[in-house]
Amino acid sequence: MLFQRYRRGLFITAFLAAPVTLYLVYVISPYIQAFYIATTDWRGVSATPSFIGFENFTRLFSDGIFWKAVRHNAALLVLLPLLTIVIALFFAFLLNVGGGSGGREGVRGSKLYRVIFFFPQVLAVAVVAVLFQQVFRPDGSGMLNGPLMALGIEPIGFLSNPGVAFWSVLGVMVWQAVGFYVVLFSAGLASIPRDMFEAAQIDGAGRGSLFFRITLPLLWDTVQVAWVYLGILALDVFAIVWVMTDQHGGPDFSTTVMAAEIYRNAFSYFRFGYASALGVVMFFFTVGFAIISLRLSRRERIEY
Template structure:
């Protein structure tokens, strides 16, 4: 049995490893090569070395998109995690102790379903839905409500000062439901005895949240932060479907994904678009590694 272990393992892994190399590693390698050429999609491109990357660092649009990713990296994880943590806490232990058992608020099972619903909507549907919600006249849902209060309509998607924040609002609205479920699963694994002991010691709900829930949920929070950071780098779909002129107005909502698409399929600059893709790859990888490193801490024993 021992001598036949390695051939069995190799045979078992051969097919999935081959598929991974063909469909994941090979496209990455091809993208890295294309980033060093001036290929325009038709004739074979010439090898230009780091010329595309030198041009990239002198491109104002690239830096503007990078700045927008910086805003997304701060706002999206912070807002989503804060809202989802609060809702998950209320759904699991917010109702206090009843007959010696910690319970959530009344109707918590129904609220879980309601909060998760936005997660099942496709991005294209979200784009169409929030175009109606954000419409700049009183026919829009929000501006209709503001108009009934005597407030002038706001140009959520046409005002460069608030367009990106309007898109961030949509991303948060969509993501919160998933992280409510994720944090609820994490809280369900925390022994109820810990909450009950803390309440017997006089801890308030705020104390339970900050002194019990967050320390015991730290590993889940770490994973959520990394996932949301990657989501911030992958905001192409919602920007392309919801924003004015796919990244406007005046580039105020553009992201790297949108510029990659524009350079590749509008301007046929596949080599330059690949250089942007390589930059995005390393930015995402660096963010994930730094986040895991900075947020690492000793696990709390339960």
């Protein structure tokens, strides 16, 4: 009896030892060390960083650029999920339910569209960023400005005008994310029983009521999942901003985000201690978001 218990424990330990060790060494331990580095003045090259308590954190409160970055992350946190989910739901509905008379058919060519929508997801973020640098070029070679200029309209500084650049970044992020959520929502739609749509149609529901009365309530769980995923994407956005925008988060810091400021402080100003403090703050923002979203999503499921 005792041996059996022991053997089972050993069995589990044998399987867990490797992954848990790796996790501790490469995930948990750096996290803890970041908290320690945040309380030092380490500049990355010294062997003996000195402890300075909470000085980095007090400095951070008057760092205008960091708070600008936080505001951009907050704006993304609201806008990115909203736009992506609305567009993805619309497309998913059209591709699966919205077509013509049948009610369970997508619009014509929906299979092809489904593949096309997923394309951006397949591209690496860096590729997307470089691609859009060309798309947004301010001269006649730009994919957007070329036609505008041919029509005699002033070219738009998509990435060079500080008032426009943030929206360009948001646009690219939505463009890249939509495809995945179309697929996610399509899967969700497929699990809704067909008779519900048929019953609703017999009762005379049009496309609008089908969407708002049947599709949306029954997809609510999936939408919440999407919201959390996109929220996390909005909080840790880095590569798109760093690669695509002028001056890494510019012009004039108009597109910078928390992760970009952490990188800038660590690897261009060599203030690793301060950068770690920013990282700690970002950690708490992320944990805070996770807690809030878990609380809000505690809602009764519709059983069917």
